[in-house]
Amino acid sequence: LAWLQVWSLGQPQPSTTLWFNRPVNCVDYCRGGDGPLLVAGADDGLIKVWDCQTKQCVHTVQGHAHHVTAIAFHPELPIIVSASEDGTIKTWDATKYWHLSTLNCGLRRSWAVGVLKGSTNVAFGFDEGMALVNIGPEDSVLSLNVEKQLVQKTHRVKAVDFHPTEPWLLASLHTGVLCVWDYNNLNLIKSFEVTNLPVRAAKFIARKQWVVCGADDGFLRVYNYCTAEKFKLFQAHTNWIRSIAMHPVLPYVLTSADDKLIKCWDWSKNWTCCQVFKGHSDYVMQVVFNPVDTNSFASASRDCTVKVRLCSL
Numbered sequence: 001l002a003w004l005q006v007w008s009l010g011q012p013q014p015s016t017t018l019w020f021n022r023p024v025n026c027v028d029y030c031r032g033g034d035g036p037l038l039v040a041g042a043d044d045g046l047i048k049v050w051d052c053q054t055k056q057c058v059h060t061v062q063g064h065a066h067h068v069t070a071i072a073f074h075p076e077l078p079i080i081v082s083a084s085e086d087g088t089i090k091t092w093d094a095t096k097y098w099h100l101s102t103l104n105c106g107l108r109r110s111w112a113v114g115v116l117k118g119s120t121n122v123a124f125g126f127d128e129g130m131a132l133v134n135i136g137p138e139d140s141v142l143s144l145n146v147e148k149q150l151v152q153k154t155h156r157v158k159a160v161d162f163h164p165t166e167p168w169l170l171a172s173l174h175t176g177v178l179c180v181w182d183y184n185n186l187n188l189i190k191s192f193e194v195t196n197l198p199v200r201a202a203k204f205i206a207r208k209q210w211v212v213c214g215a216d217d218g219f220l221r222v223y224n225y226c227t228a229e230k231f232k233l234f235q236a237h238t239n240w241i242r243s244i245a246m247h248p249v250l251p252y253v254l255t256s257a258d259d260k261l262i263k264c265w266d267w268s269k270n271w272t273c274c275q276v277f278k279g280h281s282d283y284v285m286q287v288v289f290n291p292v293d294t295n296s297f298a299s300a301s302r303d304c305t306v307k308v309r310l311c312s313l
Contacts, residue, residue, distance in 0.1 A: 016052070016055055016307070016308040017305060017306075017307055017308075018038065018050045018055060018057070018305070018306050018308075019057075019304075019305070020040065020042050020048060020304050020305070020306070021042065021044055021046070021304070022042040022043040022044040022046075022304060023042060023043045023282070023301070023302040023303070023304050024040050024041070024042045024043075024285065024300040024301060024302070024304060024305065024306055025041055025042060025043065025067060025068060025069050025070075025285045025286070025300060025302075026040060026041045026068060026069060026070050026071045026285065026286050026300055027039070027040040027041075027071070027286055027288055027298050027299070027300040027306050028040075028071050028072050028073050028080075028288055029073065029288060029290050029291055029292070029298070030049065030073040030080060030094060031073070031094070035051070035052060035053050035292075036052050036290060036291075036292050036293075037049050037050060037051055037052065037058070038050040038052055038298055038306065038308075039071055039073060039080055040071065040300055040306050041064075041067075041068025041069070041070070041071045041082055041084075042067075042068060042304075043067045043068075045062065045063070045064040045065060045066060045067065045068060045084065045086075046060055046061065046062055046064075046068070047060070047061040047062075047063075047064075047068060047071065047080070047082055047092070048060050048061075049061070049097065050306075052308065059097045061092055061097050061099075063082075063090055063092075063099055063102075064082065064084040064086050064088065064090065065084070065086040065088075066084050066085040066086035066109075067084060067085045068082055068083070068084050069083050069084055069085055069109070069110060069111050069112075070082070070083040070110070070111060070112050070113040070125075071083070071113065072113045072114070072115045072122075073094060073115075074094075074115050074120075074122070074135075075115060075116070075117040075118075076117065076118065076119065076120055077120060077135065078093065078094045078095060079091045079092060079093065079094055079100065079135075080092040080093075080094050080097075081113050081115065081122055082113070083110035083111065083112065083113050083124060084109075084110060085109040085110070086109075087104055087106075087107070087108055087109055087110060087126075088102050088103065088104050088110070089102070089103040089104075089105070089110060089113075089124055089133075090102050090103075091135070103133065105124070105126060105131045107126030107127060107128040107129050107130075107131065107153075108126055108127035108128050109126065109127045110124055110125065110126050111125045111126065111127075111156070111157065111158050111159075112124060112125030112157060112158060112159050112160045113125075113160070114160035114161055114162055114169070115162070116162035116164070117164070119162070120134055120135050121133070121134050121135075121162070121183065122134075122135060123160040123162065123169055123183070124160065125156075125157030125158060125159065125160050125171060126156070126157060127156050128153060128154075128156070129153040129154045129157065130154060130157045130160060130169075130171055132169065132183050132186065154171070154173060154179070155173045155174055155175045155177075156173065156174035156175075156198075157171045157172070157173060157174075158172050158173065158174055158198060158199065158200040158201075159171070159172040159199075159200060159201050159202050160172075161202060161203050161204055162183075162204075163204050163206060164204070164206050165206060167182055167183050167184045168180050168181065168182065168183065168189070168204075169181045169182075169183040170202055170203070170204055170211060171202075172194075172199040172200065172201065172202035172213055173198075173199060174198040174199075175196075175198075176193070176194050176195040176196050176197050176198060176199055176215065177191055177192065177193060177194060177199070178191065178192040178194055178199060178202055178211060178213055178223070179191045179192075180211075180225060190225065190228065192211070192213075192223055192228065192230075194213060194215060194221055195215045195216075195217060195219075195221075197215050197216040197217050198215065198216050198240075199213050199214070199215045199216075200214065200215070200216065200240060200241060200242055200243075201213060201214040201241050201242060201243050201244040201255070202214075202244065203244045203245075203246050203253075204225070205222075205246060205253075205267070208267070209224055209225055209226050210222050210223065210224060210225065211223050211225050212244060212253060213244075214236065214237075214241025214242075214243075214244055214255055214257075215240075215241060216240045216241075217235075218235050218236060218237040218238050218239055218240070218241060218257065218259075219233060219234065219235050219236065219241075220232070220233075220234060220235075220236040220241065220255065220265070220271070221233050222267075222271070232271055234271065236255050236257070236263060236265070236273075237255065237257035237258075237259045237261060237263070238257075238259045239257050239258035239259040239283075240257055240258040240283075241255055241256070241257045242256050242257055242258065242283065242284060242285050242286065243255070243256045243284070243285065243286040243287050243288075244287075245287045245288050245289050245297065246289075247289060247294060248289065248291070248294055249294065250294075251266055251267045251268035251269075252264055252265065252266060252267075252274075253265045253267060254287045254289070254297060255287070256284035256285070256286065256287045256299060257283075257284060258283040258284075260278070260280045260281060260282060260283065260284060260301075261276055261277065261278060261280075261284070262276070262277035262280075262284055262287055262299055263275070263276050263277070264276075264277070277299075277309060279307060280299065280301040280303050280305065280307065281301075281303040282301055282302035282303035282304075283301060283302040283303075284299050284300070284301045284302075285300050285301060285302060286299065286300045287299045290308075295310050296308060296309060296310045297309060
């Protein structure tokens with residue numbers, strides 16, 4: 001079995017553990033009728049939806065032919081977007097969990113999904129580049145169509161993130177480069193030579209005009225995206241950094257890695273590590289804050305679990 005656990009900041013052990021059948025690669029929070037749901041994808045190609053309050057699996061979605069690598073609940077449309085090593089992107093109705101559409105950009109395996117509040121754009125990272133898709137309804141949201149699709153050939157894209165106010169898309173590459181693109185036309189506006197190792201996680205911190213990224217050397221790097229200055233470099237983990245999550249209000253950044261740890265960093269205190277979360281027995285592939293109760297977060301791991309914890313720093 002594989003399982004999912006729920007954590008709270010300030011508590012070293014998870015408050016909830018949910019079970020899966022295979023290693024779990026991705027997790028996100030999804031709006032539910034009586035409270036938030038967790039949606040997660042695993043190596044068996046299945047997507048499972050969990051009720052956080054009852055700790056029950058309320059639905060299992062089957063459709064991908066290979067590992068589910070990334071998943072996101074869209075903040076503007078009632079859909080779930082999933083990516084897979086089968087090369088496809090799929091959208092699902094977020095209330096009935098019906099399959100809505102399948103997109104194949106011809107860029108081989110897909111690794112990343114990015115969504116943006118206030119926009120119907122969705123970004124994807126693939127083996128051979130990235131794609132930006134604008135999704136809009138035809139007669140209803142249940143018959144979604146792709147209104148615009150832009151494809152940019154690059155090296156393998158491991159992570160994508162939208163800037164909250166500028167028309168910018170951040171992409172981290174397997175070659176160790178960070179790129180910032182204008183997604184109105186997919187023109188490259190800035191790039192950062194980070195390392196010669198893969199950069200698997202990257203996020204904007206728009207409040208500070210920063211980008212933060214994690215690489216396979218275990219180091220976290222912080223750049224000013226206006227000046228391109230790298231002003232912070234430190235070893236955050238002893239193995240590959242897989243995921244970064246930003247607290248929406250507080251100056252906290254979560255990182256997860258192949259050293260089986262989750263760490264919380266306070267950038268207002270010179271990036272001091274203020275909490276280490278243990279409990280996973282294999283690589284921690286993703287961490288994500290609960291958008292409703294930002295004092296909790298979920299983590300997905302190759303140990304076949306998702307854990308949920310609370311924040312009490």
